[in-house]
Amino acid sequence: MSDDARPVPLLGDISLELVQRIEHSLDAGFASTPIAGLPGDLQQRTSRRSHRIRITGVLAGDTAKDDLSKLQGAAASGDEVEFSADISSALDLQKVVIAELRSSEAAGEPNRFIYSMLLVESPPLPPPAQLGGFGGFDGLGDLGLGDLGLGDLGDLGFDTDILGDLADMAGDIAGAVNDAMNAINALSALGNLDALNPGNLLGPIQQATDRLGALAPKVQDAMGSLSKAFGGGA
Numbered sequence: 001m002s003d004d005a006r007p008v009p010l011l012g013d014i015s016l017e018l019v020q021r022i023e024h025s026l027d028a029g030f031a032s033t034p035i036a037g038l039p040g041d042l043q044q045r046t047s048r049r050s051h052r053i054r055i056t057g058v059l060a061g062d063t064a065k066d067d068l069s070k071l072q073g074a075a076a077s078g079d080e081v082e083f084s085a086d087i088s089s090a091l092d093l094q095k096v097v098i099a100e101l102r103s104s105e106a107a108g109e110p111n112r113f114i115y116s117m118l119l120v121e122s123p124p125l126p127p128p129a130q131l132g133g134f135g136g137f138d139g140l141g142d143l144g145l146g147d148l149g150l151g152d153l154g155d156l157g158f159d160t161d162i163l164g165d166l167a168d169m170a171g172d173i174a175g176a177v178n179d180a181m182n183a184i185n186a187l188s189a190l191g192n193l194d195a196l197n198p199g200n201l202l203g204p205i206q207q208a209t210d211r212l213g214a215l216a217p218k219v220q221d222a223m224g225s226l227s228k229a230f231g232g233g234a
Helices: 064-077 139-143 150-155 161-188 198-229
Strands: 018-025 030-034 041-045 052-060 096-104 112-121
Touching (some): 052 064
Antiparallel strands (some): 096 112
């Protein structure tokens, strides 16, 4: 192979030896918003769109029919395939799908097919969201403290029992709210309230309300201690 020879583009296990043109396009994902008094528009980026690669080429020779059949099968199934070529060497391109395929055959030219196809990047899905305590609070990382542990906070003079108290109270509040909702659901399911004792029915709701009322001062004290620990009060 000479020094000027370039690697043959590969799509899955199909060697695209007679590629005539490869074009790459990318929508960076900017949304234009006009601002009064600002010349031009504010450009706010949401996220980039998938890489799109348009390939035109020729399939020829004894394997042309088989290669065309493979391309048509991959396009019809929608399966993800790997793609490698010089134009994609600088891109973080792992998998693509064939979003569009066109092919043609001319009379008098056996075993020769002209094709055009559009490849679109198909990135892997992000990991599932993880819910932590406090209704989605996922520990010290959500406070911007990174890998700082409870032991490290203790060395800084922070009362680490506060987080445990807050976690316990969060569970108590959730339990009280759940009890109240269950009682309300039971009431709504009853059709004849006249023959029943309202006091017995409203008892669970009153108990849940009392629990929440008793927890309120404790939550306030704990949040005040947390604020002081981080320099928010004297």
